[in-house]
Amino acid sequence: MAIALAFSTFQLWTAALSPLPSMVVRSVHVGFLLLLCFTLLAERSGSRTARLSGWLLGGAGFLLGLYHWIFYEDLILRAGDPSTADLVVGVIVTVLVFEASRRLLGLALPIICGLFLLYAFFGEYAPYPLDHRPYDFAQVVDQMFLGTEGIYGTAIYVSSSFIFLFILFGAFLERAGMIRLFNDLALGTVGHTQGGPGKVSVISSGLMGTINGSGVANVVTTGQFTIPLMKRFGYKPAFAGAVEATSSMGGQIMPPVMGAVAFIMAETIDVPYVDIAVAAAIPALLYFATVFWVVHLEAGRHGLVGLPKEECPSALGALRRDWYLILPLAVLVWLLFSGYTPMFAGTVSLALTALVVLGRPLAGSIPVSALRILFWVALGVGAASFGRYGIAVIALLILLLVLGCLLFAGGRATLVICRDALADGARHALPVGIACALVGTIVGTLTLTGLASNFAGWIVDIGQNSLLLSLLLTMLACLVLGTGIPTIPNYIITSSIAGPALAELGVPLLVSHMFVFYFGIMADLTPPVALAALAASPIAGAPHMRIGFTATRIAIAGYVVPFMAVYSPALMLQGDSYAATVYVAFKALIAIGLWGGVTVGWLLGPLNWPERIVAAVAATLLVVALPITDELGLGLSALFIGWHWWRTRSRSASRSAA
Template sequence: MSKATPGTTTDGNSTTFHLPVAEEQVEGLPPGFGGGIAGKAAFLIAVAFSVFQIYIAAYGSLPSQVVRAMHVGFLLLLGFGLIANLRATGVAVKAAFWTLGALGFGTGLYNWVFYADLIRRSGFLTTPDLIVGTLLVVLVFEAARRLMGLPLAVIAFIFLAYCFVGNHLPPPFIHRGYDFAQLVDTFAFGTEGIYGTPVYVSAAYIFIFVVFAAFLERAGMIALFNDFALGLVGSWRGGPAQVCVLSSALMGTISGSGVANVVASGQFTIPLMKRFGFRSAFAGAVEATSSMGGQIMPPVMGAVAFIMAETLNVPYAEVVKAAIIPALLYFGACFWQVHLEAGKAGLHGMAKAELPNPWDAVRQHWPLVLPLAVLVYLLFAGYTPIFAGTMGLALTIVLILGTPLAALIGPFAFRVVFWLALGLAAASFMRFGVNILGLVIAALIVACVTFKG
């Protein structure tokens, strides 16, 4: 019997290789929030942000302007808070960043509390309006500089400066000029500035799909994608790189984020490619290229796809349909280039005896495909992305909570009855609305706490 190594399992005389799943902290906070009280505060803010967005997606009870303002407010609070926790040194500097975050959140609350007054006096700002609006613009610039880098902030500042000095420029760059109050009103209180289409798309669509992908990943979707890709194409010429391409394509169906794709799979596929003979630069390039393709891989695509649908005023499902062929061609080209590079370098695939059975992975994790299937059905049935994403997220939560309860049920027939009853209860949202899913999830939470602790 061979000794198991990280990422392998042994059974008798055979060794099966598995791509590992990212480890997370079991005790304490999830990684990425910092430690101590400040880390707990950032984590609770992130939870509150998620709850707010999910509630708005499910019930939509606030005006769009307020939702956009609170979305930006939460982002500023969490962004500056994480800068304080993870980058800043010294108590005073950390406190300063948290103060900036609190001020940013305050601008969102200001839009919420005084929403009706701002509508009534639209175009005629008071002194507090000017102060809050100016503060918002400054904080957004500073957050962009800190989080996205100086070039983005400089480019945005050039366009902002053009608004002030454009009336002094020669044709064709001259314009009639704008006073300070007009600019503040447009940038900080209208829907053509900071709270424009990109923020609307982020608040209405992107956030809910990011949470949907995070829950699916937490439920074990990464393990399904990795093992399926490893078993299906691992034995091909250049197998590890082919696994990278296929797993990135599969991850792209739920994440739509190239960065998230790299983080989820790259830390494992890149060392795997290097181990089997690929050059370091080529391994990194394969991961980056295939992960970026996740942004055009339906059904959950990158932010630009949602902005495109909103700008062109077409259903998101139409954008999804238009992206299917380009996405397949993109990943087909990646497969072909990997095949050619592997042939050039004389690299072979992995031994089939070391690879997991891809269909075993599907049999073990097939329920995780159901929320994705429901999402696709709702999108192509004409429902809005908000509704489809919210329902997909709710069904994922039902699966996560229902799985440990089903494990407590002894006879297989009873487990089947449990899942059928749970499925019928969850599916009744099509007739009775989102409240029924909320009741199902609440009942599952109570049952999990009661029986699992």
Template sequence: SQIMPPIMGAVAFIMAETINVPFIEIAKAAMIPAVLYFSSVFWMVHLEAKRAKLSGLPKDQCPDPWAAIKLRWYLLIPLFILIGLLFSGRTPLFSGIVGLALTAIVIIGSAIILNVSSKAMRIVFWIALGVLCAGFFQLGIGVVFGVIALLVAICWFVKGGKETLTLCVHALVEGARHSVPVGIACALVGVIIGIVSLTGIASTFAGYILAVGQDNLFLSLVLTMVTCLVLGMGIPSIPNYIITSSIAAPALLDLGVPLIVSHMFVFYFGIMADLTPPVALACFAAAPIAKEKGLKISLWAIRIAIAGFIIPFMAVYDPALMLQGGGVLATVYVVLKATVAIGIWGVIFTGYLLQKLYLWERILGFIAGGSLILATPLSDEIGFCLALTFILQHAWRARKLKRLAQED
């Protein structure tokens, strides 16, 4: 969820403040890579399910999401308004305050009016509440807080109102508890940047990356990736981004990598550290649930999340993947190239498409995907030709095996 717009996570807002760009630019840059990543995960899980001959639940046993939306659609209103404010150019602080205030109004107002059976009364109530809140645009946030205070007072005299207020208090406590690490990390941003600058760590490390990058940008990226993965082992994503962005991101920027792309590069690999052995905190947290060893889960996680290791490199070599110049056609082309590469590598790391893959098929697919990822002359043409060859021959072989099985 930290990499998926429109909301993303706390790191995205810290990044916007750090590099002094609007949050919408961060969200735009993250959109295509996030869609590619989640599509890749779905694709690989689907292939693994096919390989294991798993089938889904009958439709009547699956929960109906539309029924849930129809029943509680009004709870989505604050989310849509929050997204609208963020993309209209409002600051995250302003958008967050308005979103939280509207969430409180919707929850407390629902506790009051849902006890009323008359549909007309409900409509009048929500219209009146909306008109009162509209005073915010003329009189400021005080109007919204006044509306919340009025609703809280009414809740004391409504059946189930006190229980709702108790839940709201618990939610506020949990929100404050979870915000403490974020607040501490934000407070330490300047301290960490000052330390790495005054001690010379930043300049030494950046100089080493620059020296390597003058001859080979790929090696500099690999070195930066390893640094982010090591620093991210056991460290939450927020302090991890703060440290790596102050040390590694400036070096990438000096090598000609666009500003947002360089920061997104270290951000992505800081998050991927949760899946990377030997620490892999997320995998070891999943181990008791899956009743399996954390190391085994982490090895599977790397295979399933292979797109997360590929996309940042592709974005550096072709910033159009993050909508950083190049135009519409360049973006469409790099998305097509990334989709084919990630799809092919998903197949070879799963070992199954229409049939189980032979070893030579895996090698062919690996070379095809690697050629599409590389940014060298003729590598794209070679990659597309090899990918087409891989798919056609595998489809022909699967069809032949199926026909032989039917004859037997």
């Protein structure tokens, strides 16, 4: 707890005041990650030897994380000519990062990164065209440890600046009761409808994705409520777990926060974060519309009903009760879309969240008018007083509220909530940060040896004959890598290789990176590993492989929409006309509607196999976007829907007559 609190405090200090050079912040950030990782896992082990080794390794990692801070000027002066001490410290830190990743994330990612590191040392002996010029030991260590292309590269920069703040932001809102608000809103709006519990899962997890952007975290939080609820109302355990896993993974593509990859993407391709959020908006809505639609069809197929309306909470009542929790999220959206940096927007929104949470227990102890004035002062400072002075005023208000919480009833419990939120933020940032640090060795190898250019050229050569084949190869690479590594390293590896190649083939840069991003996410739903399904398995009481296969069926839009965006970039608002965007979104809705019927076997009624084949062909024609395929797809869709409606109505009439 103490380490996690110190970690969060350091990140807030550096985000609010920027007192240290970026390289120092990155280094200390990695030091904290190593310290927290080794000690946390050691304390969980229960073994005295494991505890001792964990504290020794964690302490060594943290102390070496201060190396760039202590010797900052010396390292600049001898840049490109590392000393013996630099090399020794670099080797130890690299080994510690590998070991922390092995303990926390498993063997897959360290093995892949280790192979890239070996290639940096011995790639000169590889056959053409994979060989590169020789690099000595000092050059490789310098690349991995002393520069900004290795461990302390873009990924760890984003982790230490943007990602940590937004994870902390989500942790505060969760502790403040945002999960309850989202669940009550979902129950109040769709809980009583056909298959209501499944739809509650989709809406609740989608809303949670707007604040934390973590798929697995969503599964283990909202899933504790939604999965048992779905099972109670007739959904099969595997389907219930798959709905929650699919909905939760969609949180990574749901603006405004999205997943950590979105921040890395913004830095990688040098575009404002808000552009990525805007581009992701329509595909994210299509993704959740697909899941919602499949849940509705599955409920119709099995005759599943919703909750009794009297058991559903009032959505308006939930908003009246917890309306203040939405305000920090609204301010975050406003700041992001007003052109402010994600760091500043995250800092101010996090500060406002703390003000709102700390001010809540004072409501019963001071006049409402005074509380209202205090809130609007805080909101005004956060929205209008930019720079260090504004942050200082917010900090002063937080301090006053902390003192107030010590005096009024219920205040101490609120301080415990804030303390736990700070600790949760640090713990939740741990796997993300460790993955970002380790994957820096891959980026360092790619930039040092030029390996990415070789693979990109290969994909370009293939794409000259078939763009679709290049896209399929990229998709397979993402899915295969995703069986063993998290979304962040998956995106960094694949985008470094395939992103530039797809751009050279005429795919807009943002769309090509979003294509890789989407399939990196879908890898967490795709067996054999399917991390999101693995997290849902113990809650649902079903094998994770069965959940994974069901999730891939439910999330069909996640596999189709990226291809549609490549052939019709207007889907991601990359076209010149809003009319084109509306048209492509309309096509996508029809396509995913048909695909949903195909996968479930139900639309207005049961679908036989010939009907499912016709529907699949019509949906595929709408995706391909070749000459006259749209016309054929729309025409075939109209004929199919008309035929199915007539057949279903005739069957119903026959049953009524009987």
